[in-house]
Amino acid sequence: MGSNRPLDNTRPGPRRAFSPLTAPDRDHGGGVVAQTPSVRGGVRSAPVRGLTPRDDGKILYDTSERSGVNDAYVIGAGQTPFGAMPGESYRSLFASAVDAAVAGVETGIDRDDIDEVIVGSLGVGGRQLGLSAPAATEHLGLDGVPSTRVENACAASGYAVRQAVQAVKSGMADVALAGGVELMTDMSSDVTKYWLGVSGETEWERLTGTTFAGVYAQMASAYLDRYDATPEDLSLVSVKNHANGATNPKAHLDFECSLAEATDAPTVADPLTLYHCCPTSDGAAAVLVASGDVVDEYTSERVRVAGVGAASDRVGLFQRESYTSITAAERAGQRAYERAGVGPAALDFAEVHDCFAIAELLAYEDLGFCERGEAPELLAAGRTDPDGALPVNTSGGLKSKGHPIGATGAGQLTEAFDQLTGAAGDRQVPDPTYGLTHNVGGSGGAAVVHILEREGRA
């Protein structure tokens, strides 16, 4: 042993305040005053809307499991702009997202209040692949707080938020910070393509020469064949989401595209054209989750995590039961609906994982927005437009807002939080109560669905 310097357990001086602790300056508009239902330790009689009884007459969704555990609330969420940001590092991006989330907390929050940090990231580019969460939180000055990286490909930060919810619901944390970050545009296109394929099934699927564009194109081929859909049906997803993203100041590709532009763009992997594929983006997003015990200390706008569901499936498409649906997403959705006690008809908007145009069509069906094979019709009829019955991807989705892999899930929740708190600006859906986020890892090996509820409106 060398010198026996004692461990410095008593660092001199006070811990610095979490600066800046921006006071919220958002106009909360709408005059919504949260009521305070009895949530702690008791069964809330959640309204059950949009549910169809099963054939066997059983109640489809059982809310009983919510008894005896804390409810979880999103008290703040924020994201950096998504796009190409050569001046940023993964740590500076993550810090900006956390600042944005903190800024969204109505009464502000001290960093000492954060009990747990979960960072979603695939780790594109390698960088600090090991211990990347402590490396990100050290940059924030959150030394000492347990911090973990979660990896589930493109669903990394959706799963990170789920873990924050688990931490809060279990009582291990009063406030947990979950987020995600990815830096994808500072590499050569070849290196990027290497990383874009690392979540594919490596030994068999990838060795047929696919990245995710290829695997989703295979799904698209099966879907178009099975349901007599067309490439134009795919293009309509791009047209809608670009139109939405054009109104989002944080969107990566914030411009509109026409049906012809989408359909006639160069083919990447047929039937997918360049405009059927999301971009690779830099970005970060962060979500603050608090327990029902403390939520009122931070906000009067209670955005409850009404339900979260997650599921895994075979990593390789060839091993799955279906090529025209994503079973993991379907299961995740069912579990989320079950726990929230609401069905798809109750939703006021949804952010779905449209990494490729086909993925949004599959999402409509996996999440029960329509029957199998009817997604193109739902889309073409305008039902998922911003003024439709169920606006989907008001943010622009992955297609237009961008897809910084590890940040995407938390980014979706940021849009949902903004919508539910009336902070979505030009994209605002009128007085929403329920919003859903749908985050898929890889081509469907993992999926996580969150349903948020703005309390006081239901």
Added chain:
Amino acid sequence: MTRPGITGVGAYAPRLRVTAETVAAAWGRFDAAGIETTAVPEADEDALTMAVAAGRRALTAAGVDPGAVAHLAFATTTPPLAEGDLTARLTSVLGTPETAHTQTVTGSTRAGAQALVGALEAGPWGEQVGLVVASDCPRGAPDSGIEHAAGAGAGALVLAADGPAAVTEYASHSHPAPGGRFRRSGETETPGLGVTAYDRETFTSTLGRAADQLDSETTADAAAVQSPDGKLPYRAASTLGVETETVAAAETVSSLGDTGVASVFLGLASALEEGARSVLLGAYGDGAGATVARVEGAVPVTVTTEGGERLDYPAYLRRRGEITREEPAGGGAYVSVPTWQQTIPQRHRLVAGRCPDCRALNIPPEGACRVCRHRPETYPTVDLPGTGTVEAATRIEQGGAPPEFVPQQSQSGPYVSAVVALDGPDGETVSVPAQVIAGGQSVDIGTPVTAVVRRLYTQEGVTRYGFKMQVAGLRA
């Protein structure tokens, strides 16, 4: 002891062709007399994959199970590895016994005939058989006559005690005459000094001296003579004691180009297919040496050598890798060699596993059953016949390929990646991802496909061979 006879002949040549006019238009001249088109290997073909294709056809023609092979010889001047036992992979892919005696013969375009003589002298093998495969894809400098002539192809002979086509006599001759055509160690392009009269004299006299040892009274329906171009074999007709028409009756060089060690076997296959019942083989390699043999009798032949798609010159240069990208930096999906090794039965021979609980087929046969989710200790194996149907497919275009597939795309253009339902023995299927060889076209769902073995990709210098699916009947 009686020598074994030939009991089956197989021949294979790639479907791609480049015409003499195409090369002439590019260079202002075409330096390979008597050649109209040459066969061009696809980017994922090499001497080993062509050997597999010919070997399988020979075994099919002979009606012999691969398990009966006791002696396996592989002849090529263009082995994909200068060192490394390629017969082990040939054995694995063909499904021939691991205990078979194997040899690689190389270094001369008469290596196929040398391997044949070696097998004749080693056999017969009782109830078992010998398999001699000759496969070659020579290269020269792009502006050279050797490259203009260079073709590709493979021929294979199954030898057995009761083979109906007897090799009635054979003879060899060596003559120290260097400089005609040679390749130094470590090089891929074969040059020659181009001393025309010397080359021609060495070619004709060495073959002639070998033929002088044969019974001169016997005639032949066809003479399969080494064909570095479409002119030299006819020059050797008189020293071989045959008419030029007899040489023409077994020629493949005009359509396939110079097929190196495969030249004589491909000629034999072609002559037999045309009905010849006595064929003189005249194999020659610069340096120089010749081996001649006489084959008498009818024997089943399975030949796939007809041409398909014709390449323009840039496409030809791309296939040759002359103007294409190497694998870019940044890394490909890493599958270590030991990990790869565990999948060899599936990659090489489509060996599936059958779930002992629910009987579903599984590839790879490991972990929980894809259907019933039970996890058996082991999966009993099932050999799949190699036919299947496309279930989902995409054509990966520019920008869609991961780095380790950039060289393939750069050389061959867009490729089809699919999920294919492979047929099981009892009407069931098992789905696998596979590239589908479709001549650059898209593939519809429901398209029937058959398995072939090709180069999949190369990592850490080790080329991984495995099955791809080919659109049934593809040649166009």
